[in-house]
Amino acid sequence: MMEPARNGVDERELFSSGPVVVFKWKNAPGWPVEYASRNVEDVFGYSAEDFLAGKVRYAERIHPDDLERVAGEVAAASASSADEFTHKPYRVRRADGETIWLYDHTHILRDPVSGEPTHYHGYVIDITARVQAEETNRSLREQLLRTxxxxxxxxxxxxxxxxxxxxxxxxxxxxxxxxxxxxxxxxxxxxxxxxxxxxxxxxxxxxxxxxxxxxxSGQGRLERRPLDLGELVRETAAMLGVALPKAARLELELADSVPPVEGDRVQLQQVLMNLVTNAAEALRRGKGTVRIAVDRVELSLADTEGLVLGSAGLEPGPAVRLCVEDDGVGMNAETRARLFDPFFSTKFTGRGLGLAAVLGIVRSHGGGLRVDSRPGAGTRFSLYFPPAGATPAPVAVPRPPELRADGGRVLVVDDEPVVRRVARSMLEILGFEVLEAVDGEEALGFLAGACDDLRLVVLDATMPGLSGLEVLERLRERCPELPVVLNSGFNEAGFEVLAGCEGPVHFLQKPYTLEELSAVLDELLGPAPSASAEEE
The missing domain is CATH 1.10.287 (Helix Hairpins)
Incomplete structure (x- = not known):
């Protein structure tokens, strides 16, 4: 620590510029300044004269949230036998209102008789850039860990x-x-x-x-098409009711003549389920009302700017609004601020992903979201979607499966015994004779020289060892025109290779039904007369 000169000024003149500001404070309320180097104005925005004349007290410039801690550090050092001490970094407010961070090292000047502090003599350094860099690095580390x-x-x-x-x-x-x-x-x-x-x-x-x-997990595929949100709510109502306590009521207010939205049915159903589940957990002792409403609204620029995390892709104008409202306990401002953070939940048993997933789905659909809530007054989630131009397509109803008169022999290849048993039962109902293979190697053994004896192969895509895709590639070398139903617990999005695959092949995601399997066989083998029709 630099020893002060006799008059306390000469050596401090070294600090007439740069980031290091020298102070001498009196041990009195507000820490009156008795000396400040000329460069104090560069850091604080106030001149040395402002401090020396008492127009500005040093303590008044310390950030209110840091003042008590800084005062405690001064008191603790003064009460000890220390001659100097270093503060933890603290914030001060400049004359222009900007907040900066300071490093502060202080020497204690004591009365030679009583030993009590009379003055504090030290220097402060503006470390705002360093603190901001550390905060940026910390944020990047947290982001990396979160990713x-x-x-x-x-x-x-x-x-x-x-x-x-x-x-x-x-x-x-x-x-x-x-x-x-x-x-x-x-x-x-x-x-x-x-x-x-x-x-x-x-x-x-x-x-x-x-x-x-x-x-x-990034292994799914969005299937967007024009959807009637009101109809989607009606279809999902029974499932939504399961999420509610027995003493709660579910009310639907679905307006007529609402335009469709372009969306993925499964994801929007999940949005509904997550919001209704959240509403159910907010009800007092499981009693109350959850209301779901769908209508058409006109959004202003102010409306879009007031949406959660902005309104990417959502422009002022017509929109389809989906509201889920409850009369439960409501939320305070702190909870609302963290509502969509991943893994944040106010429930002990909560997963913390539900509302974060809702926000992600809404934004991926080009929509926006607004939350209105206060303690004791319930919560309303308002979701806004741009209207689609096309009319919703009717949901295809598969025809009832029937015994096929053309039958034939089918090879089912799957490492899961339960899947093989179910596939066998379905295919036998449809009139086929079924062979089973537990893995790719056994399947290729069946196929060696026997392509003409098979009508179809039902092949699992993700078996251990020789995968279904590898089996399919070798199968095509031996049986280029043999129809194949490739199935998996994963989505078709992970099997882009099928787009360039030669020969008849169709993907069918597990779990599937007899009706769905029958429809796929009609596409691969062509519609065949039923056995009952043949008998007639």
Whole structure:
């Protein structure tokens, strides 16, 4: 530490410019300044005369959030036997209102008799640039860690979705086959029939959830088409009701003549489910009302600027609004500010991804989102989507599967026994004779010199060892025109190679039903007369 000259000025004149400002403060309330180097104005925006005349007190320039800590550090050092100390960096406000960060090293001048501090003599350095650089580096490190975490979660989600889809293939497939058998009876048991239908419906919902996991992992594919949001709400109402407590009510207010939006049905259903689940958790003791409304509105420029995180792609003008509102506990400003942060949740059992996923889906659809809430007054999520130009296409209803008179032998290749059993049952219902292979090597053994004996191959794309795509490539060398149904728990988006594949091939994602398999076979093999028609 530089020793002050006798008059306390000479050596400090060295600091007449640059970032280092020398001060001498009196140990009195507000720390009156008795000396300040001439360059103080460059750092603080106030002249040395402003400080010396008492127009500006040093303590008044310290940021209010840091003042108590700085004063505590001064008091602690003064009460000790220390001759000097260094503050933790703190903020001060310049004359122009800008906030800067300072490094402060101070020497304590004590009364030679009592030992009590009389003055503080030290220097401060503007370290704002360094603090900002450290904050930028910290933010980049956090962003990198968050990205790595999301990538890891994405890989995990994709793997779970694939494995879960294989399980769902067994559940949905067996229920589907059982329902088909019941419907063939003259007087099917209505209780069993309804049970099968419910198992199928719930399996499809679980399958939709797997599609969300695949989309989250980057292995899913958006299927955008014109959608009627009101109709989507009606179709999803039963599933939404399951998310509500028994004492809660679900109200729908769906306006007429609302234009369609361009969207992915599964993702928008997931948005509805996430918002209704969030609303249900906000109800007081599980009692209250959740309202879903769909209407057409006109957005002004101010409306679009007031949306969460801006309104990328959403212009002022006509929009389709989807509202999910509850009369629950509401949220304070702090909660609203973090509402869409990944992994943030106010619920002990919450996953913290639901609303972050909602925001991501809305923005990917070119829409915007607004949240209105206050404690005790409930919450309203308003989602805005640009209207689509086309009319929603009717949902295709597959024709009932029938026994095919042309039949033939089919090879089913899958490493999952439950998938092979379900596929066998479905194909036998359709009139085929079924052979099974547990992996790619066994499948190629069947195919050696036997292409003419096979009508079709149902091939799993992601088997261990020799993958389905490798089997398909070798199969094409031996049987170039043999039809192949390639299936997987992953989405077709991961199999772009099929676009350039020679020979008849069709992708079918697991889990699938007898009706869906029958429709694919009609495309690959051509519509065939049913066995009943042949008998006539």
């Amino acid at each position: 790595q975490k999301l990538e890891s979660l994405g890989l995990l989600a994709g793997g779970l979705a694939h494995d879960f889809n294989n399980i769902l293939m067994g559940i949905l497939g067996h229920a589907n086959v059982a329902r088909h058998a019941l419907e063939k009876q003259e007087a099917p048991d209505p209780t069993l029939l309804e049970a099968c239908e419910q198992i199928e419906a719930l399996s499809r919902q679980a399958g939709d959830f797997c599609k969300q996991l695949l989309a989250y």
